[in-house]
Amino acid sequence: MDIVLFGIQGSGKGTIARAVSEKFGFHYFETGAELRKLSQENSPLGHKVKEIIEAGKLVPNDIVMEIIEHFMETVPANESAIFDGIPRKQFQAETFDALMKKLGRSYIGILVHVPEDIALKRLTLRRICESCKAVYPADYDRSSCEKCSGELVTRSDDNPESIKTRFAAYFEETMPVIEGYKARNMLLTIDGIPRIPEVRDATFRLIEEKLLK
Numbered sequence: 146m147d148i149v150l151f152g153i154q155g156s157g158k159g160t161i162a163r164a165v166s167e168k169f170g171f172h173y174f175e176t177g178a179e180l181r182k183l184s185q186e187n188s189p190l191g192h193k194v195k196e197i198i199e200a201g202k203l204v205p206n207d208i209v210m211e212i213i214e215h216f217m218e219t220v221p222a223n224e225s226a227i228f229d230g231i232p233r234k235q236f237q238a239e240t241f242d243a244l245m246k247k248l249g250r251s252y253i254g255i256l257v258h259v260p261e262d263i264a265l266k267r268l269t270l271r272r273i274c275e276s277c278k279a280v281y282p283a284d285y286d287r288s289s290c291e292k293c294s295g296e297l298v299t300r301s302d303d304n305p306e307s308i309k310t311r312f313a314a315y316f317e318e319t320m321p322v323i324e325g326y327k328a329r330n331m332l333l334t335i336d337g338i339p340r341i342p343e344v345r346d347a348t349f350r351l352i353e354e355k356l357l358k
């Protein structure tokens with residue numbers, strides 16, 4: 146069973162997806178990372194991706210689907226993948242469904258649910274290391290980076306206005322996708338309000354109980 150992980154920015158979704166991938170050996174898919182990896186590859190798809198990135202264009206959905214199909218070739222039938230941040234929009238979800246059906250994969254959505262006000266607070270209070278770009282949550286109480294001792298600063302696009310713009314895209318575009326999973330009984334929900342390690346462990350338990358039995 147593959148997993149599509151949903152969550153608003155600030156939900157900790159990315160951290161949790163990588164933790165799930167490490168703990169259970171799920172193959173991790175995140176579009177940005179996959180694009181960067183592919184653009185280094187000497188293959189027809191790699192060249193195509195490199196060209197699009199270098200032209201500064203958005204990668205069209207049909208190429209994204211081609212990338213997912215290429216990625217799934219590396220996932221044996223008895224192993225699982227976890228998708229972080231995709232599908233993001235309704236039309237993309239439809240093409241994703243069609244692709245997964247074609248590949249004979251079964252999958253479920255997991256939503257890391259964090260109310261908008263809490264996510265907003267977390268994002269405005271998080272800090273980033275100026276040197277190594279490590280991200281620190283609101284409750285990290287030291288003034289320098291624990292990895293490189295660099296200075297911690299607030300990201301300029303982590304102001305409430307630009308965060309709310311990013312949130313609006315989530316509610317307008319991704320929420321209908323999540324509702325669609327729910328309507329098809331393909332959605333499990335995790336309470337994302339506690340601290341990330343707790344949410345991560347709750348996600349592990351949910352996967353063990355519902356998906357690995």
Ligand SMILES: [Zn+2]
Nearest residue numbers: 274277290293
């Ligand atoms: Zn650092």
